[in-house]
Amino acid sequence: MLCPFNKPRWERRKEARPQELLAAALDLFVERGFAVTRLEDVAKRAGVSKGTLYLYFANKEELFKAVVRENILPVLGEAEAMIDSFEGNSIDLFRDIVLGWWERVGDTTLSGITKLILAESGNFPELAKFYHDEVISRGNAMIGRLLQRGIERGEFRQLEIQNLTKVIVAPIIMLMMWKHSFGACQIEPISPKDYLNSFIDLCLHGVLNDEVGA
């Protein structure tokens, strides 16, 4: 009785149960997709029975929302804070943001959520809107502020920010998508580090040979 691991499972619930369920749901949703995942499997993976899920989440869709809310939003806040408090060069900031995002999100199961949303948005427009408003648009705004900062500091040239942010976000999202689609099938996995370095290099310098005088 002294060791918590001796406690019967049901006793640990108030603290951990919802988190265990969310973790199990995240895994399975990412692995199989929302529509195909059976709640019974989520429960089984969390080590509880089917009915227990309904003590914590009203239905499958609410479970999905909770998974998104609990996992993605905290990370976003951190990144936003980083931009606003960063002191140095915008180039370094860009590099930090990109690599940090990969470390905190892309390289974790969380990246699967993005894939999930893009894949299943057709069936859950409400969820898609929720995710867009809470995650995508905030992410875009973050990159937009970063570009603005660089322009104001004279580090970046005059840029059309509106569309450019989406273009810049795209390769990061694609890297996450890749990991959970082709990557998950063992098809030509990409080296994130090399990919992201190429990405950063491209964003900074473009492809042109400036010495020739393009």
Place this chain on the structure above:
Amino acid sequence: MLCPFNKPRWERRKEARPQELLAAALDLFVERGFAVTRLEDVAKRAGVSKGTLYLYFANKEELFKAVVRENILPVLGEAEAMIDSFEGNSIDLFRDIVLGWWERVGDTTLSGITKLILAESGNFPELAKFYHDEVISRGNAMIGRLLQRGIERGEFRQLEIQNLTKVIVAPIIMLMMWKHSFGACQIEPISPKDYLNSFIDLCLHGVLNDEVGA
């Protein structure tokens, strides 16, 4: 009987059946995903009965595979010819490739195939591999050759081609994904023209302010 146009209408109809079914299935699979699409809806959209589907496709999974196979093949080769025969400046070539791709693929139903594959790759790994080998990797190779051409002609600087191609392809794929996910939900649709111009501008020049002395 040799010329299809001599056949009575219902007989031509009969031969067109599978194509009509595939088209209907493509639409619905793209819009809703594989698991959620009901065969009855596919049949209804094609104007036939549910049972008729099974005259042409053994089951739902085979229908999916046929949809992908039938729609992937026509895409191949379209753009490849373009690149090798082009004479002018690599910058113009890049611009033509990107905008031409959008016009001939991205802006057609075929872009839905890409979304479909990325979304359902987990459940159909062999299709994902097929799509990767026949489409994605050939697209990458195309961009790779384009970059190589630019470098050889001194128009592009020395570039690490392997990963860069994937980075450059990413925003194009994302544009297609967007069209079929958030775009389909009426959530902040992107203007492809503006997006692609920003993309081309970024790829060529990067974001740095060269005059400052980068």
Place this chain on the structure above:
Amino acid sequence: MLCPFNKPRWERRKEARPQELLAAALDLFVERGFAVTRLEDVAKRAGVSKGTLYLYFANKEELFKAVVRENILPVLGEAEAMIDSFEGNSIDLFRDIVLGWWERVGDTTLSGITKLILAESGNFPELAKFYHDEVISRGNAMIGRLLQRGIERGEFRQLEIQNLTKVIVAPIIMLMMWKHSFGACQIEPISPKDYLNSFIDLCLHGVLNDEVGA
């Protein structure tokens, strides 16, 4: 193939299936109650599978409504016609209506519907309203017209019709209730014939001994 009874079950559907399902549902709803009746049992009694029910009725509640609609409404129309076309004495008409109602409704499974509605109205207010509007109030109006007719012809004394109709309808409804509650439990079954004769006698003459000078 000549004899319809040799036909496979599924072939007879377009004509008879919905009626078979409604009959089975009526029996079980009356026997067990709406909430407790399982659709699988309804299907089984009709000799079909669970899914077949949903080809004809959207859900359990719609099935219930259809049972009421198909069974009760036609009988009501007949009774209404009888009142309007009857030529003779109002006393005879009253007797005919009461005994006819018993024959056509009370003595059949249909009487169970009334019990059902009264018992389960709490859970299905929408159904209760439907039944009240379509059946109860029409039945009351029918009796009301009968009383009015008798008064106008001088056969009945001046009566307060509004509440009296409900009072007169009550013993008829109770007889149906009884049959499906205590009667169904083998508890002191009532002889409908004697009960209705007492009822008619009471309605006509009351209990008072007029000779004494009431």
Place this chain on the structure above:
Amino acid sequence: MLCPFNKPRWERRKEARPQELLAAALDLFVERGFAVTRLEDVAKRAGVSKGTLYLYFANKEELFKAVVRENILPVLGEAEAMIDSFEGNSIDLFRDIVLGWWERVGDTTLSGITKLILAESGNFPELAKFYHDEVISRGNAMIGRLLQRGIERGEFRQLEIQNLTKVIVAPIIMLMMWKHSFGACQIEPISPKDYLNSFIDLCLHGVLNDEVGA
């Protein structure tokens, strides 16, 4: 400890528990029916937890039986005393009985018991029998004795008592049923006073116009 009012409040509470549970259950059973009432709601209405119910009642069915048993007994005997001690006119006695019944039973929660029994008799035949023997048949006997008294005193004409009692009881029972079915749904609530006056008038005089020469 002998006087309950000396006990601390929570201890009196403890003894009152079963009554509070039964009251809550009565309300909900009457309102929604047995099958549909959730024990959790019963517990909530009584202000206890679901588990507590099982400290007092073995299961849902036993709770139902207890509800009925506890509520039936107090009804008995209330009215019986009235009839045998009455001195005056049988007409006045009838009026007093009917109006008194409504006041003391029909207009209280106890009328719900009647509705409950009639509605659920199919699933609880032994309770139905109990209720019939202890309540219904005693009520009938009471009315029977009343009629007999009137006949013997020459106030009522010669009547067939056996069935007539049931006919006379019917509108009273129906008034209770109505209150808990259509009445509870806000569908055309009946004015008990007017209804009962019409009822009494009908029972005494019938509908015929005696002056015409009945």
Place this chain on the structure above:
DNA sequence: GATGAATGAGGCTTCATTCAT
């Protein structure tokens, strides 16, 4: 070939009941 009625396995959800604290 084409139909569409029929099937029945399977998923989501509810809730009576249990039981460790």
Place this chain on the structure above:
DNA sequence: CATGAATGAAGCCTCATTCAT
């Protein structure tokens, strides 16, 4: 005694698949 988290059987409903015509 009281709690309320946990269980799991059971019901409603969906839909891929079959098959007699």
